[in-house]
Amino acid sequence: xxSNWLTLFLESFPKxxxxxxxRTIPLAAVSFAxxxxxxxLTAMAQYAKIPVLTxxxxxxxxxxxxxPPLVQLFVVFYGLPRAGILIDPxxxxxxxxxxxxxxxxxxxxxxxxxSVPVGQMEAGYCVGMTYMQTMxxxxxxxxxxxxxxxxxxxxxxxxxNTSLAANITVTEMFMTTQRIVARTYEPLLLYLEVGLIxxxxxxxxxxxxxxxxxxxxxxxxKEA
Amino acid sequence: MLLEARNVKKSFKNLDVLKGIDLSVDTGEAAVIxxxxxxxxxxxxxxxxxxxxxxxxxxxxxxxxxxxxHMSRKNIREYRLQTAFVFQSFNLFLNKTAxxxxxxxxxxxxxxxxxxxxxxGMRALExxxxxxHRDYYPHQLSGGQQQRVAxxxxxxxxxxxIFFDEPTxxxxxxxxxxxxxxxxxxxDDGMTMLIVTHEIEFARTVSNRVIFMENGEVVESGLTSDxxxxxxxxxxxxxxxxxxxxxx
Numbered sequence: 001x002x003s004n005w006l007t008l009f010l011e012s013f014p015k016x017x018x019x020x021x022x023r024t025i026p027l028a029a030v031s032f033a034x035x036x037x038x039x040x041l042t043a044m045a046q047y048a049k050i051p052v053l054t055x056x057x058x059x060x061x062x063x064x065x066x067x068p069p070l071v072q073l074f075v076v077f078y079g080l081p082r083a084g085i086l087i088d089p090x091x092x093x094x095x096x097x098x099x100x101x102x103x104x105x106x107x108x109x110x111x112x113x114x115s116v117p118v119g120q121m122e123a124g125y126c127v128g129m130t131y132m133q134t135m136x137x138x139x140x141x142x143x144x145x146x147x148x149x150x151x152x153x154x155x156x157x158x159x160x161n162t163s164l165a166a167n168i169t170v171t172e173m174f175m176t177t178q179r180i181v182a183r184t185y186e187p188l189l190l191y192l193e194v195g196l197i198x199x200x201x202x203x204x205x206x207x208x209x210x211x212x213x214x215x216x217x218x219x220x221x222k223e224a
Numbered sequence: 225m226l227l228e229a230r231n232v233k234k235s236f237k238n239l240d241v242l243k244g245i246d247l248s249v250d251t252g253e254a255a256v257i258x259x260x261x262x263x264x265x266x267x268x269x270x271x272x273x274x275x276x277x278x279x280x281x282x283x284x285x286x287x288x289x290x291x292x293x294h295m296s297r298k299n300i301r302e303y304r305l306q307t308a309f310v311f312q313s314f315n316l317f318l319n320k321t322a323x324x325x326x327x328x329x330x331x332x333x334x335x336x337x338x339x340x341x342x343x344x345g346m347r348a349l350e351x352x353x354x355x356x357h358r359d360y361y362p363h364q365l366s367g368g369q370q371q372r373v374a375x376x377x378x379x380x381x382x383x384x385x386i387f388f389d390e391p392t393x394x395x396x397x398x399x400x401x402x403x404x405x406x407x408x409x410x411x412d413d414g415m416t417m418l419i420v421t422h423e424i425e426f427a428r429t430v431s432n433r434v435i436f437m438e439n440g441e442v443v444e445s446g447l448t449s450d451x452x453x454x455x456x457x458x459x460x461x462x463x464x465x466x467x468x469x470x471x472x
Contacts, residue, residue, distance in 0.1 A: 119315035122275055126309035127329025127377065128301065137332055141319050 005189055012180050016173055016194055020201070023172035027090065028159045031097035035158075036151075038102030043109035044135065057106070064103035070164050072096045077168040093165040101158055105151060112147035113139060145216050152209035156202050163198075173197060225284070226251040226416055227272075227385060232281035232292060234264075234271055241267045242278070243440040249385065249418050249433070254411040256427040256448070257420045259437035260463065265420040266312075268437070269389050272418070273309050274300045286384060305333065308378030312390040314370040316362040322349060322373045323358040326380045334381070348376035352406050368399030372406055379410075386410075388419040424467045428452050436460045 042057045064072070077092040087095070116139050124134025166175035177194040181187050227249045234242040241264045249255045257265045270276040272283070274295055281292035286306065290299055316325050326345035330336040336344070349355045352372040362370055371391055378386045391407070392400040404426050411417065411430050421427060427434060428448065435445040436457075444457045455461040 117315075119311060119313055120317065123309075123311065123315035123317065125275065126273060126304060126307075127381065128305040128333035129329060130301065130333075133332050137328065138317050138319065145319070 005186075008184060008186060009189060009193060012177075012184075012190060012193060013197075015180060016177050016190075017197055019171055019176045020173040020197055023090075023170060024159065024162050025201070027093055027097065027162045027165060027170070027172060028155070031094050031101060031162075032155050032158055034094070034098035035101035035105055038098065039105035039109045040140070042102070042106040043113055044140075046106070046110050047113045048131075060099075061103045061106060064100050065107075069096060069100050069161060070167060072100060073164060073168050089165070089168050089170045092168060093162070093170050097158060097162065097165075101154060105147075105154055108147050108150045108154070109143060112143035115146055116142045148213060148216055149209065152205065152212070156205050156209075159201050159205065160198055225249065226253075226286055227418070228284045229272060229292070230282045230284075232268065232271055233279045234267055234276060235279060241440050242271065245281075245437075245440075245442055247435055247442065247445070249416060251384075251416055252414040253433055254415075254417045254419065254431045255433040255435060256431040257418070257435045257437060258422075258424070258427060258463070258467075259443075262439075263437040264440040265437055266389055269309075269387050269418065269420050273304065273307060273387055275309075305381070306384045308381055308383040308386045310371070310374050310378050310386060310388045310391050312393050314362070314367070314374045314394070316370055316373055316377075318362055321359050321361055322354060322365065322376075325362070325373055326377045329377065329381055344380050345376075348380040349373070351379060352376045353402075366399060367395045368402045371395065371403045375403070375406055375410075379415075385416040385418060388417060388421070390420050390422065392421070392423060422467070424464065424471055436463065438463075 042060070045053050046057055073093065073096050076087060076096050077089065080087065120138050120142065121131075121134055124138050125131075129137070162172055163174035165172055166178065169175070173194055177190050181190050184190070225248045227247075229245065229247045232242050232245040232247075233240075245264075245268055247255075247257075247268075257268065259265050267276060271278045271281070271292065274292075277295075278292040283290045283292050285303060290303060295303075316322075317328060320328055323342065323345050326348050327338070327341040330341040330344060331338060346355060346358065349358055352375050354369060354372055354376065357365060357369060357373075360369075362373075365373065375386075375391075388407070392403050395403065400423070404423060407417070407419070408426075408430050419427075419431070431448045433445065434448050434451040436443045436451065436455075436459075438459060444451065444455060444460045446456075451460065452464065455464065
């Protein structure tokens with residue numbers, strides 16, 4: 001029995017890892033990149049209190065933070081075809097995770113923007129810079145440094161949440177594992193195994209996070 | 225006159241902070257605004273650089289007339305490129321080194337090349353005695369050093385006037401001296417400055433002109449020597465007496 005388990009573990013490892021590298025990671029990476037663009041733009045619009053746009057953004061955030069991502073996936077993948085909109089599984093997952101993550105990250109970035117002292121913007125004006133110049137060169141870099149740990153957490157959560165995409169037939173790591181289980185009837189071993197691979201990914205990201213924090217934080221580190 | 229403001233008014237909610245201020249600063253002059261806390265000195269200075277929008281007022285600067293209550297963005301920017309502002313709380317860019325703080329405006333706002341901006345920036349840092357601190361971030365500098373970098377940042381743009389908003393109020397007494405001595409040497413070089421301060425001795429020995437404010441109004445203004453030797457208003461005399469005693 002023991003040696004059978006070991007063999008199965010070793011045999012299935014690459015079979016699970018490969019969709020991890022070709023599906024799970026790209027899904028998380030692409031979604032997160034789009035989410036960051038959404039987050040920064042919507043946070044800046046809210047920070048600037050642009051009328052109407054701010055209300056639209058509040059509405060968007062309200063919807064996406066207030067409903068489960070699984071429901072969002074089902075609406076986009078199984079629901080929208082009823083309205084004549086057919087989207088392939090992978091792009092459907094990208095759309096949902098981008099919008100969902102964008103809504104959460106928007107709030108993180110907005111709070112970080114608001115934590116930058118008002119004097120930084122005033123100083124920018126006084127050396128002749130425009131609002132957008134000061135935003136890009138002074139305010140946003142400081143805000144992103146503040147937001148970095150929270151955003152890293154969000155990324156790690158997103159990597160794990162991509163397993164939900166199995167429900168809309170994206171053959172990522174978790175779905176692949178389910179298929180192997182159906183064939184081998186070894187749920188305990190295989191689900192632990194896929195959990196282990198998620199853990200590896202998360203651990204790697206945690207290391208990247210502390211490396212990134214160090215690199216970004218040069219101007220914030222207190223002297224010894 | 226380089227700068228002449230007329231009838232500057234500003235109120236916050238129902239509180240009239242500035243009740244129609246007239247003020248002028250000539251080229252090469254170091255003018256000082258004195259007055260008790262709550263007189264409206266800082267608000268006036270912020271209105272003069274459009275960090276606050278005045279409710280009324282007209283500003284003539286270097287031959288051009290600006291309406292203070294409805295300035296276009298373009299006019300504000302054009303004006304700010306000719307002026308500089310030193311804050312009470314320094315407001316150095318926290319994500320930039322000392323040199324980058326000085327060059328940021330030159331490069332980003334004025335489109336000057338990096339090499340030339342750094343050369344100008346280093347000269348400005350030398351001027352305030354901090355050339356050796358070019359690569360320090362603000363948090364690595366003392367308050368006095370931060371304020372000197374802020375002065376270098378102001379100088380680098382070669383402004384026609386520098387506004388100082390209580391530049392030493394956030395500093396320990398022993399750090400005040402280094403900032404005041406930099407400002408003194410700027411005055412000696414004929415830099416035009418408008419300074420809000422509580423440093424009576426500095427005002428007496430360095431400035432050419434004093435504007436004494438109270439309750440949002442100019443009580444008295446004139447040449448420093450006149451104001452200090454024979455103030456016309458009782459209120460001015462009383463203020464100078466009390467403040468001088470405090471600092472001795």
